[in-house]
Amino acid sequence: MTINWADQRALIIAPHPDDEVIGCGGLISRISEAGGEVHVMYVTIGADVQQAAAGFSTEVENREEIEKVAAHLGITSWHVALPKAAQLTLDQVPRLELSRVIEDTTPISLTTLKPTLIAFPHPTSYNQDHQAVAEAAITALRPSDRRRRHHPPVVLAYEQAADQWRMTPTAPPNFYVTLEPRHVNAKITAMDLYASQRREYPHTRSDETLRGLATLRGMQCGAEAAEAYECMRLMA
Incomplete structure (x- = not known):
């Protein structure tokens, strides 16, 4: 199946800054390169958390990094849905509230943006914020x-x-987005721009890990590199 990326108006749901790059950096690169639209909804940016050494960062730092990543990847627009919610506490936010920010109460909600493609974290993630956002999106x-x-x-x-x-x-992934080396490189560079979040190998947020997973997923679909997803809806 071939998708015309130029026709896409994508909405990427990221519980925190950097999740959109780790999960969808190649997809974002492909859509923006083709001339399509990519909008990113960050559910929280970790306001009032001051533990940068432990992997967290301040609101100001997050916004600065988002701006750099958005410019690099050609992201059309981005919005922070719950800027005052601290990271790793989204499982304490009522699902109704989380669902509403995705569905109709933000400038890039489903109702307002009417995206042609939406991507959100896989609900089997061990991260409680990812689980909460995934269930709200579903x-x-x-x-x-x-x-x-x-x-x-x-x-x-x-x-x-x-x-x-x-x-x-x-279940194994059932939707692969094939990537050229330039798309993988764009993803790696975007992760590097998240200086407060990037870690050295063998951390899961390292350049080597992202590149290695792209190589593995590429092998699984007969391509040089790819990102893998679970497709929950595909309407022709």
Whole structure:
């Protein structure tokens, strides 16, 4: 199946800054390169957390890094849905509230943006914020009357290298986005721009890990490199 990336208006849901790059950096690069739109909703930017050495960062630092990444990847627009929510506490936010920010209460919500493609974290992630956002997205994207609610034709759940740590049995990926070396390099550079989040190998947020996973997923679909997703909806 061939998708015309130039026709896409994508919405990427990122629980925190850098999740969009780790899970979808290659996809973002392909869409923006083709002339399509990519919008990123950051659910939180870790306000009031001051533990940069432990992998967290301040709101100001996060916004500065987002601006650099958006310019590098050609992201059309971005929005922070819950700027005052601290990282690793999204599982304490009622699912109704999380679902509403995705569905209709933000400038790039489903109702306002009407994306053709949406991607969010895989619900099997060990990270509680990722789980909460995934479940909220699934609720917001629930099947209903297409004449009354927007249904994005392509719904994807993206992965991160250590998602399988929960040991929850999962189906293998069923949707691959093939990448050229320039797309992988764009993803790696974007991760490097998240200086407060990037780590040295063998950390899951290292350049080597991202490149290695892209190589593995490429092998699985007969390409040089790829990103893998679970496709939850595909409407022709």
